[in-house]
Amino acid sequence: MPKPKSFLERLRDFFAGKKTNILDxxxxxxxxxxxxxxxxKEKFKKFSFFPDAAAHEWDDNSAFFEEDLQYQNEFPAxxxxxxxxxxxxxYAVRAGDTISQIRERLFELPEFQYLRRPEYRQxxxxxxxxxxxxxxxxxxxIPLESRERRLTDEQFANYCxxxxxxxxxxxxxxxxMNRILQKFSEKDLTELMIAVAKQxxxxxxxxxxxxxxWENGENTRAFxxxxxxxxxxxxxLAARKNLKMTEGQTYHPKNAAKLFLAFxxxxxxxxxxxxxxxxxxxxxxxxxxxxxxxxxxxxxKKYNPNYVRYLKKYLADAHELLxxxxxxxxxxTPEDEIRLAKKSSPKxxxxxxxxxxxxxxxxxxxxxxxxxxxxxxxxxALRVSGTNNLRSNKNVAPFVRxxxxxxxxxxxxxxxTYFPTDRIGFASGELTxxxxxxxxxxxxxxxxxxxxxxxxxxxxxxxxxIFRTILNSxxxxxxxxxxxxxxxxKNALILAQNLExxxxxxxxxxxxxxxxxxxxxxxxGAFLIFRRxxxxxTIRI
Numbered sequence: 072m073p074k075p076k077s078f079l080e081r082l083r084d085f086f087a088g089k090k091t092n093i094l095d096x097x098x099x100x101x102x103x104x105x106x107x108x109x110x111x112k113e114k115f116k117k118f119s120f121f122p123d124a125a126a127h128e129w130d131d132n133s134a135f136f137e138e139d140l141q142y143q144n145e146f147p148a149x150x151x152x153x154x155x156x157x158x159x160x161x162y163a164v165r166a167g168d169t170i171s172q173i174r175e176r177l178f179e180l181p182e183f184q185y186l187r188r189p190e191y192r193q194x195x196x197x198x199x200x201x202x203x204x205x206x207x208x209x210x211x212x213i214p215l216e217s218r219e220r221r222l223t224d225e226q227f228a229n230y231c232x233x234x235x236x237x238x239x240x241x242x243x244x245x246x247x248m249n250r251i252l253q254k255f256s257e258k259d260l261t262e263l264m265i266a267v268a269k270q271x272x273x274x275x276x277x278x279x280x281x282x283x284x285w286e287n288g289e290n291t292r293a294f295x296x297x298x299x300x301x302x303x304x305x306x307x308l309a310a311r312k313n314l315k316m317t318e319g320q321t322y323h324p325k326n327a328a329k330l331f332l333a334f335x336x337x338x339x340x341x342x343x344x345x346x347x348x349x350x351x352x353x354x355x356x357x358x359x360x361x362x363x364x365x366x367x368x369x370x371x372k373k374y375n376p377n378y379v380r381y382l383k384k385y386l387a388d389a390h391e392l393l394x395x396x397x398x399x400x401x402x403x404t405p406e407d408e409i410r411l412a413k414k415s416s417p418k419x420x421x422x423x424x425x426x427x428x429x430x431x432x433x434x435x436x437x438x439x440x441x442x443x444x445x446x447x448x449x450x451x452a453l454r455v456s457g458t459n460n461l462r463s464n465k466n467v468a469p470f471v472r473x474x475x476x477x478x479x480x481x482x483x484x485x486x487x488t489y490f491p492t493d494r495i496g497f498a499s500g501e502l503t504x505x506x507x508x509x510x511x512x513x514x515x516x517x518x519x520x521x522x523x524x525x526x527x528x529x530x531x532x533x534x535x536x537i538f539r540t541i542l543n544s545x546x547x548x549x550x551x552x553x554x555x556x557x558x559x560x561k562n563a564l565i566l567a568q569n570l571e572x573x574x575x576x577x578x579x580x581x582x583x584x585x586x587x588x589x590x591x592x593x594x595x596g597a598f599l600i601f602r603r604x605x606x607x608x609t610i611r612i
Contacts, residue, residue, distance in 0.1 A: 134158070135323040138315060151176055154210060156319030159283075161210040169202040175539060177213065185216045189459060190450055200285035204292070212283040212294065212318070222277040224265060224392050227298075227324055231261040234328030241329075243313050247336045251345045258393050259350040264299075264328055265392070266385035267366070270378065271300045282322050288368065294318075297327035299334075306337035313337075338365065349386070359383060433494035433505045441474065441489055442467050445502065452497040460497040463550040466515055470502050473513045477504070481511075528552075528589040530602060533582060538567040541599065544590040556590050556597045562612055566590075566599045569610050573601065577608075 134140060134157040143155040152163035162173055177183040191197040197214050205211065222230075235257050238248045251260070265277075272280050277298065284295050286302050293304045296318050301307040303318070310333035311321065320326050335344045347365045349358040359379045363371045371378055434451070436444040449461045461467060475487040482488075494505040502513045528548040533540045545557045557563050570588070574580050587602040599610040 159319030160213045164209040166207040195280040230324040231264040231328045262389040265389040268298045269385040297321040299331045310334045310337045433496035528591040530587040530589040
């Protein structure tokens, strides 16, 4: 007969069983929680607007989401101080700096060579602050290369959705964000965010223009940041600080969308932000005007009278995007059409694509000026082929005149009127205009060698260095002669060395403040004109 267990043994067995039951119960609870989390993730993926639209070039940089990100100071060359902020870089202004001098200094650094390209002379892509507004110790954002900013509408819609859900959990803005979502759906808000982003950053494709801008309003003199161009003063600055973001972090589309929502709440203050939004049942003309005033200030009509018109158009496009059964990425953007046409064209003996010889894809002019449409068409072709079909912005006017004269002759009833559905496209220096399937090709008039040589070059005083002044003169006079005069920097260096030898021989290497030079072109090729007082000398390569 087994010996009965003592009281202590029975007590130990009791608690051992309890322990086993508690562990089993805890494991079951953990398994249930994990299954709920997995279900929520699957639910989020299922109800994400475009699950297959990803933008790894944005998400692969962890600095965009790093808390308390610290600025990194760098001194890559004498007299140049850079501040790194995520993927954004600032230039620290020195006393006496001008925008031209800043640009020239950055040209010395390999990573900023893209700023030499002609499109970065435009304010929307390059530096958009005047020299008179910069001050010592001021931090000026250096423009990003445009390809690094591009986003499809589907990608941006996903980021907006993520931003909305993130702000709903924010300790500062969650209450008012949830109040907005009681009145509007995530889809309504996303439509508005896409429309405002397009209005602020130049339509489609998103990100084609720079994400920072110097705002020089009557009461606002500060930089705006992100695809929404939130000014870093007042409500915009408060929103960024509350979200603990740096200026560079606002470049990420999700962070930009969060900043936009926080800005709306900050701007409304004690009022209800949802009452200003032109979406849902509030989509009427009065509400659009009210939102334009709320977002841009009371003088919005003075600075951007077409704001409401374009906002309505972009809002309608966004509504179609988010309510369409076929995602819009199946309808390629103009740049996609060019790339696809170039990729699918067979190679020919001359090593050029058939695309270069055939009629190019054309794109709708839309609600924009003909001059602007021509510049945009040239820019899109430049991005793909690397060829500047216009050569100079001065050549836009001849194309405009040719198109208007053609419309006047071809369509006498409507005269020089061009419509949003009219299409244009560039390839091999030719501009194609299309209406109702009928195409017309326009070319710039040919320039004879005598006409080229008869053009007078512009002179400029020698500043900074002879080599740098020659490069600047080449850039300036190449527009006059319709081609790159020096071709390479090596030729500029040879001219600089030859000029120095000439100065050493004639003037014992002494320069004068009145010395001027000009790069020019004749039948023999490129040459340099040196001018002192009334005397001129020709320096050749």
